[in-house]
Amino acid sequence: MNGELPRGVPLRQAELSARYGVSRIPVRDALLSLRAEGWLVAHGKAGVMIPDLNWKEAEDLYLMRAELECLLFEMAFDNIQEENVKEARGFLIDLDHENLTLVGRGELNWQFHNALYQAANRPTLQRVVEGLNKQAVRYLGFQYGPLGYRSKSQNQHEALLRLIESKNKQAALDYLRQHIEQAGKLLSQYLKNIPA
Amino acid sequence: MNGELPRGVPLRQAELSARYGVSRIPVRDALLSLRAEGWLVAHGKAGVMIPDLNWKEAEDLYLMRAELECLLFEMAFDNIQEENVKEARGFLIDLDHENLTLVGRGELNWQFHNALYQAANRPTLQRVVEGLNKQAVRYLGFQYGPLGYRSKSQNQHEALLRLIESKNKQAALDYLRQHIEQAGKLLSQYLKNIPA
DNA sequence: ACAGATAAAAATGTATACAAAAATACTTTT
DNA sequence: AAAAGTATTTTTGTATACATTTTTATCTGT
Numbered sequence: 001m002n003g004e005l006p007r008g009v010p011l012r013q014a015e016l017s018a019r020y021g022v023s024r025i026p027v028r029d030a031l032l033s034l035r036a037e038g039w040l041v042a043h044g045k046a047g048v049m050i051p052d053l054n055w056k057e058a059e060d061l062y063l064m065r066a067e068l069e070c071l072l073f074e075m076a077f078d079n080i081q082e083e084n085v086k087e088a089r090g091f092l093i094d095l096d097h098e099n100l101t102l103v104g105r106g107e108l109n110w111q112f113h114n115a116l117y118q119a120a121n122r123p124t125l126q127r128v129v130e131g132l133n134k135q136a137v138r139y140l141g142f143q144y145g146p147l148g149y150r151s152k153s154q155n156q157h158e159a160l161l162r163l164i165e166s167k168n169k170q171a172a173l174d175y176l177r178q179h180i181e182q183a184g185k186l187l188s189q190y191l192k193n194i195p196a
Numbered sequence: 197m198n199g200e201l202p203r204g205v206p207l208r209q210a211e212l213s214a215r216y217g218v219s220r221i222p223v224r225d226a227l228l229s230l231r232a233e234g235w236l237v238a239h240g241k242a243g244v245m246i247p248d249l250n251w252k253e254a255e256d257l258y259l260m261r262a263e264l265e266c267l268l269f270e271m272a273f274d275n276i277q278e279e280n281v282k283e284a285r286g287f288l289i290d291l292d293h294e295n296l297t298l299v300g301r302g303e304l305n306w307q308f309h310n311a312l313y314q315a316a317n318r319p320t321l322q323r324v325v326e327g328l329n330k331q332a333v334r335y336l337g338f339q340y341g342p343l344g345y346r347s348k349s350q351n352q353h354e355a356l357l358r359l360i361e362s363k364n365k366q367a368a369l370d371y372l373r374q375h376i377e378q379a380g381k382l383l384s385q386y387l388k389n390i391p392a
Numbered sequence: 393a394c395a396g397a398t399a400a401a402a403a404t405g406t407a408t409a410c411a412a413a414a415a416t417a418c419t420t421t422t
Numbered sequence: 423a424a425a426a427g428t429a430t431t432t433t434t435g436t437a438t439a440c441a442t443t444t445t446t447a448t449c450t451g452t
Contacts, residue, residue, distance in 0.1 A: 206433095208432090208433070208434095209433075209434070210432095210433075210434095220434090224434085224435090241434095242432090242433055242434060243433075243434080
């Protein structure tokens with residue numbers, strides 16, 4: 001998640017067990033879970049690796065986020081309480097701090113969205129959406145770095161909360177979709193032009 | 197997938213290792229992967245279990261399928277070749293056989309859809325959609341059993357292929373969405389009334 | 393110099409043994 | 423009889439050792 005391990009090269013169980021000071025068994029456990037979640041892919045027939053970043057994956061993640069989060073948000077909307085909005089606003093304040101790691105920022109971003117989705121009470125849908133958001137963290141460096149997306153994102157988040165408070169469902173839905181789609185377009189556009 | 201193991205009760209590693217004649221390590225490996233994929237959930241603080249069937253999960257799976265498969269299908273449409281349609285039709289013929297297991301039927305059903313989605317060339321989206329389809333297999337017994345959905349589904353599949361062949365994109369898209377949504381509604385409606 | 397076959401090395405897969413944690417059974421107390 | 427605390431048993435977590443597979447290096451022939 002934080003880019004500490006190299007992409008594209010095989011991760012060796014022995015290396016990892018040495019690095020983290022445990023035997024190979026818990027390392028294997030982690031690798032298996034991570035592979036099932038899409039964080040790792042096979043490297044030939046022996047070993048796994050962190051997949052390279054690519055614009056198609058980023059675009060897919062954001063397209064899926066747009067569709068599924070709007071669905072979830074719609075289910076949640078009528079049940080969103082003042083308390084939920086308050087909680088979400090709390091995460092927004094935390095996000096304003098300068099010295100946050102990318103991973104921390106991603107986690108807070110997800111918690112903000114999730115605070116609103118909670119009201120939907122749809123565990124399965126929520127679990128999938130959470131997976132997509134977590135995956136997207138891999139690309140966060142591009143958004144908050146070169147793209148200078150931070151303050152824009154914050155403003156949009158605040159605007160979304162106000163639309164919720166004014167109970168304007170359709171406007172809020174449209175706004176959320178546009179918020180996600182815009183981030184996705186910006187990101188995949190950027191990645192397409194930097195084919196590193 | 198085939199309902200051979202009980203839902204709602206903890207699966208013990210020792211039992212499973214005896215059942216399959218291997219040590220606990222490969223059992224643990226399997227449990228970890230399956231949990232990450234959503235096939236298993238925690239049972240208290242020790243152990244995992246197969247989650248109970250519930251209409252909300254079924255509904256969510258079909259709602260997500262509808263959104264994401266339509267997205268994928270749209271991306272694929274213009275690249276679908278005669279060969280893809282031919283392949284899909286092959287799976288349809290296999291599906292016509294009477295003595296298939298539910299799991300086999302589910303696998304063929306997925307392969308039919310997947311044959312069409314392949315043309316999209318969107319690995320990430322495809323992987324998520326595959327996961328949703330595989331999960332839905334758990335509920336297949338209800339569709340093909342009490343609901344008598346089999347022949348209807350077959351007809352819809354054939355109709356979809358003809359819409360593809362006539363290059364009528366919008367009609368095909370609408371038809372696919374309706375095909376999935378209808379199956380989902382039927383299923384979740386049925387599950388709601390049987391709260392066993 | 394290159395392709396294919398073969399041998400050595402390295403890596404993953406699995407079994408067993410033990411440690412830590414959790415669940416259960418059993419007291420004891422109120 | 424119910425609740426709380428304690429002891430026992432069960433279950434999962436981890437380390438080590440070995441087997442199997444895969445990869446890499448070496449050799450051979452053209």
